Amino acid sequence: MAVPKHFTGYGSKSASDWQNLGKIEFEPKPFEEYDVDIKVQFCGVCGSDLHTLSGGWGGTMYPSVVGHEIVGEAVRVGDKVKSVKVGDTVGVGPNAWSCGDCSSCQRGLEQYCPDLVETYNFKYKDGSRSWGGYSNFARINERFVFPVPAEIPPAEVAPLFCAGLTVFSPLKANKIGPGSRVGVVGIGGLGHYAVLFASAMGAAVTAISHSPRKKDDATKLGATSFVVTSEPGWEEAHTRSLDLILCTSFAKDMPLKEYLALLDVGGSLVYVGIPESDLPPLPPTLMVGTNSALRGSNTGSKDDVLEMLELVKAKSIRSWITVHPMSQCAEVVERQRNGEARFRFVLKMDGSLP
Known part of the structure; x- marks a missing residue:
């Protein structure tokens, strides 16, 4: 499918009005040979989303579109991508890019790369920004895109990629x-x-x-x-x-x-x-x-992800989630802030974004 030049998501425009999540159009990083474009189907709601939207951790770049528990369909892959093909159901967690060359990356601990770019609220070396999964598309480096096992319902697998x-x-x-x-x-x-x-x-x-x-x-x-x-x-x-x-x-x-x-x-x-x-x-x-x-401990490595998914399959572990339409993300974020999740909210794309 054709991927638009600009993506659209739900986000906040300031710390003072962070709970008012409206539609925001943004330009993703330039598409490169190891990138995968994902049409978002589900996105979990994480406590990190609230800390970032509100500015509680400091350093939030507004406007801010968050979300780093993403599941969707790979709709475009770079020329050098080998582990993902168009049409695959894939997942993404808190990280979007690492250098691949430092000692951490070489040891399979890419989550500790000193140049790590997280899935949202980070900048790439070219100055472009990373944007989260409360949106219609996500653009992520192949290193941080994972296959979703058919045995695990996609809504349930989404929060596995962070929580x-x-x-x-x-x-x-x-x-x-x-x-x-x-x-x-x-x-x-x-x-x-x-x-x-x-x-x-x-x-x-x-x-x-x-x-x-x-x-x-x-x-x-x-x-x-x-x-x-x-x-x-x-x-x-x-x-x-x-x-x-x-x-x-x-x-x-x-x-x-x-x-x-x-x-x-x-x-x-x-x-x-x-x-x-x-x-x-x-x-x-x-x-x-x-x-x-x-x-x-900072999230986990690619090997950790694959082993975790195998454990979930082998032991038939079920996530405790509640699914809501993406268009209700502002209400869901407020409920997350009030501690109402039991135990993870997941947003489902509902056609409210182009």
């Missing part, structure tokens, strides 16, 4: 398997995948939440224990009970000391949620006393 990948990667890196003890802070979009995946890998999973209202859901997802952090002294009965904690929370006042106290000797707490403020002060003796580590 799912973001928690799968550190689980894989920490060699989680039978006998592992994993804690998950925050049972939301990322957290529900962390419970699903860790359970499927054979780990005993402890869900950690500020209130008891998600206990039933956490149990259905596969958690074997539930900890409520609003209860006095909640950490005392769980000291040194976990090998790995994935923190998916964006909270500004998180009890970091108490989280670290849950780690057994040699354990790690990995941040996959990014608050809009600095982390709380931390006494180094807390980590020295248990040889524990505080780490971060």
Whole structure:
């Protein structure tokens, strides 16, 4: 099909009016030999979208069209593209381009490329911008375009490319398997995948939440224990009970000391949620006393994506999603901000964009 010179999406024009998502026409980066043009069919709604639209993380370039959990049809491929052909159903996550030559790219850790261009709100070296998937088309480098297995419904696979990948990667890196003890802070979009995946890998999973209202859901997802952090002294009965904690929370006042106290000797707490403020002060003796580590993790690699999709197929893992028309994205984003997702909203293209 013919791909238009200009794409159209829903986005915000300023931080002061960021919730008013209107139609925005934009020019994508110049099409190159390794690029793939995708006609968007579904796009998940991520917490990163809200932080960017609102300017909460700083550095938002307005107008801003977000969305980096994209599934659609490949409608144009560059001359040197080998892994995708026109007509394929493909997915895209938070990243759109990397150099391919640095030590990170050469080691298959392209998500840590120093010149990484993310799917939206970044600039390419030629000065053109990257734009997200609340739009009719997306233009992405082949390195970050993935085949969508026929066994997984496309609406369900969309949020796997960010939320799912973001928690799968550190689980894989920490060699989680039978006998592992994993804690998950925050049972939301990322957290529900962390419970699903860790359970499927054979780990005993402890869900950690500020209130008891998600206990039933956490149990259905596969958690074997539930900890409520609003209860006095909640950490005392769980000291040194976990090998790995994935923190998916964006909270500004998180009890970091108490989280670290849950780690057994040699354990790690990995941040996959990014608050809009600095982390709380931390006494180094807390980590020295248990040889524990505080780490971060940025999405995942291409190999991680493919392994994650295989796990989803093998274990018949189902995303907990609610699908809404793309034209309702402003309402859906507001509901996401209010914490109403259970556990991921997905936008479906509905003909409202050309």
